[in-house]
Amino acid sequence: MGADRILEVGTGEGLTAIALSLGLGAEVTTIERDAARARRARENIAAFGCDIRLIEGDAAEILPCLEGPYTIIFLDGPKAQYKNYFQECKRLLGHGGLLVSDDVLLYGWVRGDPPKKRRMLIEHIREYLNLLQSDPDFETQIFEFGEGVAVSKKL
Numbered sequence: 072m073g074a075d076r077i078l079e080v081g082t083g084e085g086l087t088a089i090a091l092s093l094g095l096g097a098e099v100t101t102i103e104r105d106a107a108r109a110r111r112a113r114e115n116i117a118a119f120g121c122d123i124r125l126i127e128g129d130a131a132e133i134l135p136c137l138e139g140p141y142t143i144i145f146l147d148g149p150k151a152q153y154k155n156y157f158q159e160c161k162r163l164l165g166h167g168g169l170l171v172s173d174d175v176l177l178y179g180w181v182r183g184d185p186p187k188k189r190r191m192l193i194e195h196i197r198e199y200l201n202l203l204q205s206d207p208d209f210e211t212q213i214f215e216f217g218e219g220v221a222v223s224k225k226l
């Protein structure tokens with residue numbers, strides 16, 4: 072799809088950002104709230120010689136400050152917040168772009184019966200999936216690999 076500008080929410084230690092940067096040669100921006108993880112990610116990015124923009128802070132505050140369009144947005148941060156990021160992701164994504172949301176099925180709990188202490192989180196994820204699947208500006212497919220990945224194309 073000629074992905075040239077990618078945004079990731081939740082850098083972790085930089086694994087996916089580095090893979091996307093090296094594999095696709097895309098311009099990658101990634102957001103991480105945890106200072107220790109951001110530091111590790113910066114070290115890893117430097118070790119691989121990648122040119123990645125890492126923004127340290129809370130995605131809820133940073134997303135409204137970014138300028139689109141992005142070709143891919145990879146949501147891999149706090150699952151309970153995905154629905155709160157959705158409108159900003161929609162604004163930032165170009166037409167034909169992909170919103171890739173990771174871990175949307177979590178151990179099968181989202182489509183089944185979650186343990187009591189995980190019910191609130193699962194409810195947030197279900198609301199997010201409903202939002203995605205009912206939005207006429209997106210075409211969404213959910214893949215059952217890993218903990219579930221939703222791939223939503225902006226029409």
Ligand SMILES: C[S@@+](CC[C@H](N)C(=O)[O-])C[C@H]1O[C@@H](n2cnc3c(N)ncnc32)[C@H](O)[C@@H]1O
Nearest residue numbers: 081082083086087103104105129130147148149
């Ligand atoms: C699953 S890990 C990301 C893994 C990474 N995407 C990868 O594939 O290598 C989720 C990350 O989201 C970060 N995170 C959690 N809440 C966040 C927030 N509000 N804003 C930005 N990052 C956040 C966590 O600190 C954690 O490092």
